[in-house]
Amino acid sequence: MMQDYDINQFKNPLFTVDSVLFTVIDSVLNVLMVKRLIEPFAGRWGLPGGFVDVDKDDNTDMTARRKLTEKTGLSPRYLEQLQVFSGINRDPRGFSVTSAYYALVAHQAVETRIETVEQASWISVNELPNLAVAFDHKHIIDIAHKRLQQKALYSMVPIYCCPDHFTVGQLKDVIETIIEKEIQRKSLMRRIESSDMFEFVDQKVQSGGRSAQLYRVKKDVSMANFERNLSV
Amino acid sequence: MMQDYDINQFKNPLFTVDSVLFTVIDSVLNVLMVKRLIEPFAGRWGLPGGFVDVDKDDNTDMTARRKLTEKTGLSPRYLEQLQVFSGINRDPRGFSVTSAYYALVAHQAVETRIETVEQASWISVNELPNLAVAFDHKHIIDIAHKRLQQKALYSMVPIYCCPDHFTVGQLKDVIETIIEKEIQRKSLMRRIESSDMFEFVDQKVQSGGRSAQLYRVKKDVSMANFERNLSV
DNA sequence: GGAATAGTGTCTTTAAGACAATATTTT
DNA sequence: AAAATATTGTCTTAAAGACACTATTCC
Structure with a gap:
């Protein structure tokens, strides 16, 4: 039983925060994606996110906001936890955990900013099936989309x-x-x-x-x- | 930008999984709690949970189940992610993250088992306010209770x-x-x-x-x- | 005036709430 | 039979759906 509490016994899993930022442009639902510059999955599209910076972030909400701000220049008006995705196979570097968020923004508010950050781009959810996406991010977007749909009903x-x-x-x-x-x-x-x-x-x-x-x-x-x- | 992807630059936060296991006994809602044996918060009551064991657990759902099984002798029939709780102040050892779950079980199914594990006990949610509870677990239980109430409506x-x-x-x-x-x-x-x-x-x-x-x-x-x- | 979009009136539908009425079982 | 609990019948209510009708604006 003592072993349950031995902090050093277990490899701490890789922990990241990723966000699915949605916007509607011309009656099409779009997701903000960034082109990955480094391995793993360099060259593929991925969700904006990254590691917690314990010196800057009070909590993971702030990590999500900080990462989104770096890509869009503003804090989204709506941000909510989606769920955790974890497992041994989702990252080649080992057991990994991501706390996924979903967020909403009016595209008018960020349009000009996105255009100047060439690594970030709105991707239509209809184009997603044909896109080379990193990790299980396609799956995360799918779950986020369903959650958003449900929430829009009530x-x-x-x-x-x-x-x-x-x-x-x-x-x-x-x-x-x-x-x-x-x-x-x-x-x-x-x-x-x-x-x-x-x-x-x-x-x-x-x-x-x-x-x-x-x-x-x-x-x-x-x-x-x-x-x-x-x-x- | 490169720094965002440098895995070694940031201290990886402490990551745990905790579960709020509910049951109803004689028209009273109860939560399974365990008496903590070691620091931090030794002697206080806490939620059943602990660190991921990457050799045993395929994902964090399994971590939650494994920890609950250790305390009750069975896997709960219902287990769902609640949300992540994180921050610099919730654990004296530093920035920590817990992926919280909530779960349901029929008390008849586990009653005898619980009685034999003297460290685990059903606590009525009505007694919680007066109880010395570890970390932010009182808050987690409160959020879980509200989520369960909402879910029971639909x-x-x-x-x-x-x-x-x-x-x-x-x-x-x-x-x-x-x-x-x-x-x-x-x-x-x-x-x-x-x-x-x-x-x-x-x-x-x-x-x-x-x-x-x-x-x-x-x-x-x-x-x-x-x-x-x-x-x- | 006609087309286009915005907004209202109102009847229908659906599923929950209220609660009376009936059914079954024990004492 | 009375008490207690289970089950059904049925009327009411609340909020959404359907859709016709009116209003405003541009051409």
Whole structure:
């Protein structure tokens, strides 16, 4: 029993933090990926992430944020733990553990920055199957996508893929892109109303037809969750 | 940029796996805790867990299971990742990371075994606030409890706190204990019916009044999730 | 006016809540 | 028969779906 507590007896596994940063561009869900410069898997695309720096990071959330900031120039508005992926076979260097996060950002907010960092790029989730991806990162993205889809059914998280001022039409498009199914505009409006998370921006925006009301998230509100899912 | 990938540059944080094993005994939610024998926090109660053994464990799920088996003599029927807890202050030895799991078991299945392992004990969640607990394990249990409560509202996971053959009344009691609120027996029966997860056991059991039908989980069914929550 | 998009009204559907009514078992 | 618990019947309620209708803007 003592051996359970002997800190030096076991090889400490390789521990990293990786993030799946999603954004919606032109009704397509995209993931931020970086071209790996060194082994293992040099030349392949991988998730932005890396090792904890115990001098800089208070915890792993900060590691995830720091790594994303290095790639995009900003901290994502939504960041949440996904799950741990671990095993003997996922990294050729040995038993490894990654604490995976998923995050959302409005592409408008980072677009210019991404373009200047040539190693980072938005990849459409539709192109992923044909891409050479490092480690089990394809699998991690798949799990993150499913989690995001589920969350979009009972919460307002997709707003974090919208700009600060957004229309119902924009939010509807983001949600439909994420869950890959159309939803009723009426249902969305009811949720916007009942969530009490949003306020009018005193401005409308034209869009080919009748101008649309702009909304923004109220100051210091928490994310609304609903008791029912939207239909799948 | 190269520094991000230099494996030797950073101190690898201390990595452990800890589990919150729940069971319901006499309408009270209990957590399995073990008395710590060595520092840090010797003498305090802590969650069952420990370091990954890369020679024995294929992944961290197995680490969680192995540690629980050492304490209870069996593998829990339900085991799921909770989240990672990390930081510079949670362990006096330095930056540490724990991948926390939560698990469910029917207390009938492990009762005798627990009694023989004097270092492990069921602790009622109501007694926890007054208990000297190691690390941030009190906080981890709290988060696990909330996650379990949420899950009980839209899934059948609480069945894993019931014995193999159970009655609707037993399941109702387990659910009510977890979510700390009464539910409608009718609603539960509708879910049992629509989930298609269960089958009759050809036997009834007396209980002070009319005998109750016994149910069991069908072979190879997956956990049912519902589109709505029970009311809170 | 017509096309396009935004927003509302309202009826239907679905699954949960409430609770009365019936069934079975023990004492 | 009374008490206790199990099970069913059925009406109500809450929130989503469907979809027609109105509103606004540009051409």
